[in-house]
Structures are given as structure tokens and as C-alpha cells.
Amino acid sequence: MSLTLYTAYLNSAGHRVRIALALKDIPYTYVSVFQIGKPAYRHINPQGLMPALKIGEHIVPQATAILEYLEETHRDPTLLPRDPVLRARARGFAQAITSEMHAVDVIRIRRFLHNDLALDQTAIDQWQRHWFAQGFDALEELLRRRETPWPYSFGNTPSWADLHLIPQVHKGIARFDVDMAPWPLINAIYHRAQDHRAFIAAMPEQQPDWPGAIAEPEVATR
Numbered sequence: 651m652s653l654t655l656y657t658a659y660l661n662s663a664g665h666r667v668r669i670a671l672a673l674k675d676i677p678y679t680y681v682s683v684f685q686i687g688k689p690a691y692r693h694i695n696p697q698g699l700m701p702a703l704k705i706g707e708h709i710v711p712q713a714t715a716i717l718e719y720l721e722e723t724h725r726d727p728t729l730l731p732r733d734p735v736l737r738a739r740a741r742g743f744a745q746a747i748t749s750e751m752h753a754v755d756v757i758r759i760r761r762f763l764h765n766d767l768a769l770d771q772t773a774i775d776q777w778q779r780h781w782f783a784q785g786f787d788a789l790e791e792l793l794r795r796r797e798t799p800w801p802y803s804f805g806n807t808p809s810w811a812d813l814h815l816i817p818q819v820h821k822g823i824a825r826f827d828v829d830m831a832p833w834p835l836i837n838a839i840y841h842r843a844q845d846h847r848a849f850i851a852a853m854p855e856q857q858p859d860w861p862g863a864i865a866e867p868e869v870a871t872r
Contacts (some may be wrong), residue, residue, distance in 0.1 A: 653678040656694060657701035659857035660684075662752065663713035664701035665817035668857075670717055672848035673808065674724045682859035714748060717810075729810045740804045743792055744814035751785035751818060775826075782822050786833045789815070793835040802839055808846060816843045820853075 655671070655678050657664025671678055683691045683700055695702040695711050702709055703716045710716055721729050730737045755778055763769045763777060793803065803811035819840045822828035830837040843849040854860055 651706045652704075654681055654704035655679070655701055656681050656683055656686075656691065656704070658682050658684045659854040659860045661700040662817040662821045663699075663748075665820070665852055665854065666713050666813050667701050667703070667716050667720075668852035669808075669813040669816065669848055670720050670729060672851045673729065673813070674720060674727060676720065676724055680858055682857075684859055717813075721810075727807075729813070731804050731809065736804055739792075740809065740811045743789065743803060743811040746785065746788060746792075747814045747818050750788075751781055754781050755821075778826050779828075782826065782828050783832075785818075786822075786828075786830075786836060790833040790836055793839075801842055808843060808848070812839065812843060816840060816849055824854075 653671075653676065655664065655667060657667070657680070659682075661683075688698070691700075692698045694704075695709055697711050699711065701713055701716065702711045703719070704710075705719070710719060717729070731740055760774055760777075763774050764771075769777075796804070800806055802808045803815060815836065816839075819828075819830065819836060823830065830840065850856065
């Protein structure tokens with residue numbers, strides 16, 4: 651069944667999905683939401699948030715739902731550890747990113763803080779730094795407590811936790827100048843992933859709508 655991914659180079663949730671597609675070697679068509687425009691995309695996905703995956707004639711929004719679909723329909727290679735407890739820990743690690751970090755640092759939140767609450771850029775920057783630091787502190791401690799110092803988050807190869815971690819770190823570094831020195835375990839995984847073919851293919855600058863410079867989009871991203 652044909653797959654079409656609606657996303658944009660700047661969309662970190664779509665970045666997760668691109669990594670999963672690359673890890674599993676799943677072919678798909680990339681459609682830039684920035685290029686088709688907000689009204690057209692809302693007709694496709696009423697939520698208006700990226701990404702969305704078109705499966706045949708069906709639209710599935712939300713990155714986690716898309717990742718679960720890919721895992722259930724393309725089991726080899728698996729994105730989740732085989733051991734049930736380790737699998738749950740990997741999911742919890744990923745959810746700490748999606749629910750506790752990503753959900754509060756997206757552009758629609760920053761716009762609300764500025765446009766509706768009249769916070770200046772200094773206050774918004776403080777908001778960003780707070781949630782990045784709090785989130786990375788917790789993730790670093792989870793990695794420190796692992797029984798085995800795997801090269802990736804929960805294994806010898808990249809999987810579910812890593813495809814959530816790497817886009818969040820990349821966003822922090824590229825868009826908010828986050829210094830990753832306080833989190834050496836996270837930083838090591840991030841740099842290790844830079845040499846992996848799936849992470850290279852999924853990087854924003856590898857996408858067809860990459861303009862060569864980061865700009866704030868007009869469509870709400872996640």
C-alpha cells in the first residue's frame with residue numbers, strides 16, 4: 651500500500667517518522683506542508699498539525715500513531731526492544747520527550763506566549779531553556795541508570811527511544827543554541843547517530859523543501 655508523508659523539514663515530529671521509515675527501508679512520498687499551504691493541509695488533516703501519513707486513501711495524524719502503525723505492519727527490523735520491560739522503558743523514555751518536552755516547546759505555544767500573553771523574547775527564551783534543561787536532566791538520568799551502557803539508548807542499534815531523542819536534540823542545538831555539554835550520555839548518542847544512514851537521510855537539510863536556512867513556518871508544527 652502506498653504511503654505519503656505530509657510534513658516539512660522543520661517539523662521535529664515528522665523527523666521522528668522519517669527516521670523510522672529509513673530504519674525500516676519503507677518507501678514513501680514526501681509532501682511538504684509548507685509548499686501546499688495551510689488551507690490545503692487542513693483539508694487533508696483537520697488538526698492542522700504535522701505530520702500526517704496517507705495510507706492508501708486513509709489519513710493518519712499524529713507521529714506516535716504513525717510510528718505504531720509502521721511497527722505493526724513492518725516488524726522487521728523492530729523499533730522496540732524484545733524484552734517487555736525494556737520495551738516499556740523505551741516507550742516511557744520516548745513519551746517523556748513527546749509529552750513533557752516537545753508538547754510545550756512548539757511554535758504555537760511560543761506564539762501564544764508572545765501574542766496572547768505579551769511575553770517578550772527574553773521571557774520566551776527562558777521558557778525554552780527551562781523545559782529543555784528539565785527534560786534533558788531526566789533523560790540523562792534514565793540513561794545513567796541503565797544496566798548496560800549500550801551505544802544507543804536501549805540497545806546496540808538505534809530504535810524507538812533514539813528516533814524520539816535525536817530530533818529533540820537536533821532542534822535544541824540548531825534552533826535554540828542549547829549547549830549539550832551537561833548531558834554527556836545524550837550528547838554521545840546524538841553524535842553517534844550522525845554517522846548512521848537512517849538519521850542522515852532523515853535530517854532536515856536532506857528534505858526536498860529545505861531552503862538552506864531555518865525560518866518560522868506559517869503552519870503549526872509538532
